Amino acid sequence: MVGSLILRVHRSSICHFSRRTSSIISQCRMSSSHPVAAVCQMTCTADKAANFAVGARLVEEAGAAGASMVFLPEGFDYIGSSLKQTLELSETLSGETITRYSELARKLGIWLSLGGFHEQGENWETTQRIYNSHVIINGQGDIVSVYRKGHLFDVELKEKGVSLKESSFTIPGPTLVPPVQTPIGKVGLAVCYDLRFPEHSLALQRHGAEILTYPSAFTVATGTAHWEVLLRARAVETQCYVLAAAQVGPHHPKRSSYGHALAVDPWGTVLSDLGGTDSGLALVQVDLQKLRDTRRDMPVQQHRREAQYYRSLDTD
Secondary structure, three states: OOOEEEEEEOOOOOHHHHHHHHOOHHHHHHHOOOOEEEEEEEOOOOOHHHHHHHHHHHHHHHHHOOOOEEEEOOOOOOOOOOHHHHHHOOEOOOOHHHHHHHHHHHHHOOEEEEEEEEEEOOOHHHHOOEEEEEEEEOOOOOEEEEEEOOOOOEEEEHHHOEEEEHHHOEOOOOOOOOOEEEOOEEEEEOOHHHHHOHHHHHHHHHOOOOEEEOOEOOEHHHHHHHHHHHHHHHHHHHOOEEEEOEEEEEEEOOEEEEOOOEEEOOOOOEEEEOOOOOEEEEEEEOOHHHHHHHHHHOOHHHHOOOHHHHOOOOOO
């Protein structure tokens, strides 16, 4: 496997996915000398059972192909067709969805990045507000980290048909969380719109992140304009791997996602792009020696000035 291997599953049939991939699984295992991550792409709807069936199949296929960690996109649990439905379908971290994924992780001995989980907030019965939560589960099925999305997507692009005020039903997370040591390296957590804030990624890199992950459900308009360039920029400026699982295609008549789940190396090279049509996964080798060599040869972080230097234009 050179760089990455892309496996696709058409929305009409996940059985086709299994037949296509079974013949190359052993080859993937033998050719990989570095830990392997699986970056997934899904088309979720309000049918939570159907979404889990697709997500579980992607995790199983990735595990069979030798992946140590699997990355699912924002809204992997569901994407509702109305605010009412979005709130009604939400759960706690101890609810059925995370419990089922924890059991799957334990059964397969594989780590999971579950980005964009609709988590019921505090005082749920009275507030009816949720967190947009990125949950990391280890190979024993334990939740080891939860990051709650800090930058909320309140955007009105009338000429492009994009209108969403995430803050009307979502609570902004209070803080970043430390990067998590995983079998593929130290993973820094974010969700979707966080991608637009370089301060976020730089903070994670300063605290040891080697891999940044942006599970997303980008709109078609914003994805076409900004998705790849932002992901590559985050990789270049932090000299990290960037893994971005994505939603793709139509979720309901009023909403579609851009897709193009991406993996980028620390030099900014795109290792895989899952396109804008089908569900599937890409298997990506994470070469931490390449990361260390990149940082050694271009020591950007050593050249960074003290914080006061960057605030020298500020006034009281």
